[in-house]
Amino acid sequence: MKLVMKFGGTSLDDGKRIRHIAELVKSHSHSNEIVLVASAMEGVTERLIELTENAREGAIDAVEKSVSSLKERHRLALDDAVKDQEIRRKVSEYLKSGMDELEKSAAAVAVLRELTPRSKDRILSCGERLSTPIVWGALMDLGLHAKYLMGGECGIVTDENFGDAYPLMEVTRLQVKETLDSLLSSRTTPVITGYIALTQNGEITTLGRGGSDFTATIVASAIEADEVWIWSDVDGLMTCDPKIAPEARLLDEVSYAEAGEMAVFGAKAMHPRALEPVAEKRIPVRIRNTFNPQNAGTKITEATKLDTNQIVKSVALVKDVAVITVSGASMVGRPGSAAKIFDLMGRNGVNVLMISQSVSESNISMVVKRNMVQRAVNALEIALLGRGEVKEVVSEDDVNVIAVVGAGMKGTPGIAAKVFGAVAAKGINVRMVAQGSSELNISFVVKENDSREAVRVIHSAFGLGKH
Ligand code: ASP
Ligand code: MG
DSSP states (O other), X not given: OEEEXXXXXXXXXXXXXXXXXXXXXXXXXXXXXXEEEEOOSTTHHHHHHHHHHHHHTTOHHHHHHHXXXXXXXXXXXXXXXXOOHHHHHHHHHHHHHHHHHHHHHHHXXXXXXXXXXXXXXXXXTHHXXXXXXXXXXXXXXXXXXXXXXOHHHHTOEEOXXXXXXXXXXXXXXXXXXXHHHHHHHXXXXXXXXXXXXXXXXXXXXXXXXXXXXXHHHHHHHHHTOSEEEEEESSSSOBSSOTTTOTTOOBOSEEEHHHHHHHHHXXXXXXXXXXXXXXXXXXXXXXXXXXXXXXXXXXXXXXOOGGGGGSOOOEEEEEEEEEEEEEEOGGGTTOTTHHHHHHHHHHHTTOOEEEEEEOTTOSEEEEEEEGGGHHHHHHHHHHHHBTXXXXXXEEEEEEXXXXXXXXXXXXXXXXXXXXXHHHHHHTTOOOOEEEEOTTOSEEEEEEEHHHHHHHHHHHHHHTTOSOO
């Protein structure tokens, strides 16, 4: 099979783990052609984000301290992951260029005290540029032929939307295919930095947080891979968080659409856009566990007929959110109220997770991330209050969203009744409800204190757990 394997940060926490995944890749390499995509070492992207903040504030000491601790961490990892001196030396060269880049860019930001999306991406790209050469070295150390490539070298070109760049798919597919096909035909394993790419002008961009998944699926669609394996530290997608309901079960198979919904609702397994390139080509994706490689994981594929037997697949709890309600009788029958509200949110960089409006039109509620609440409320108050249109803007931040996901809900009557019946039987009050017209999920808001109980009763009402 032609496989694209992506390894996330937890699989790359230190040199020993890197060695472990190199062995894992080797064990699959006899009967498969493998392309590897690596993300940054665990927590490194977060460290780099902090570093950019410190640099912006001109906190040179803090910047230098984090740079030297990152250097140290990667050097140690290299020593544990690669034994051969000559290979170590080659990896060190790549590391040195990544570290120089990091130092120079951070210093430039610190001097100017100005962080642009462009300079931020340059700095964030260093996580993958430091981890991936070590993975490459570990594979070589085990005797595999491998080639290290940055996302751009591999052929991934994006627009200039720094921080959340989108690939120019046509060119990207052609270029990636050309680069990788020739490596694979000479039995060389490409080892590619996830998350980062280049604009047409050759500037470094990143694909958004968790973007290595996206790299993997872009690459897979370009070379028409048979499967993508996303290696992480969980066995796969679950019916719900086992910390909430211990009887939660691993899902063997879900559809692209279902997995997409689950990603949006925080199943930490996936970049939300990552499924687009593979869904188009019907390339299956497997979520697998590096620490439990015997397990086949969850397969994400096209919906099969059988799927509809399982109407609800999973129940997710979305924490750290808040509800904002805008109300006023004059919104009734006045076109443009909703547009005004959501335009304000957009212009203030507030992402809206869920929306509902009652038929009376006298109020509109929305769910936003909790850390955005103040910004959202301020923007709404400044723009809308005191003009007679809107009477009140109220927020509640002691709430959670529960999302019930499953493709089989589409066109099956009675699901909502069963969901809310189960919740009501426990005396839990539902504050707000939304169902997308895709009917792939029903989401609703409850008080934070009730939320875990609500997840458990729905999970059991639909018989999702182990029996
Ligand atoms: N290192 C990047 C991040 O943490 C990309 C990834 O992990 O997929 O967001
Ligand atoms: Mg990561």
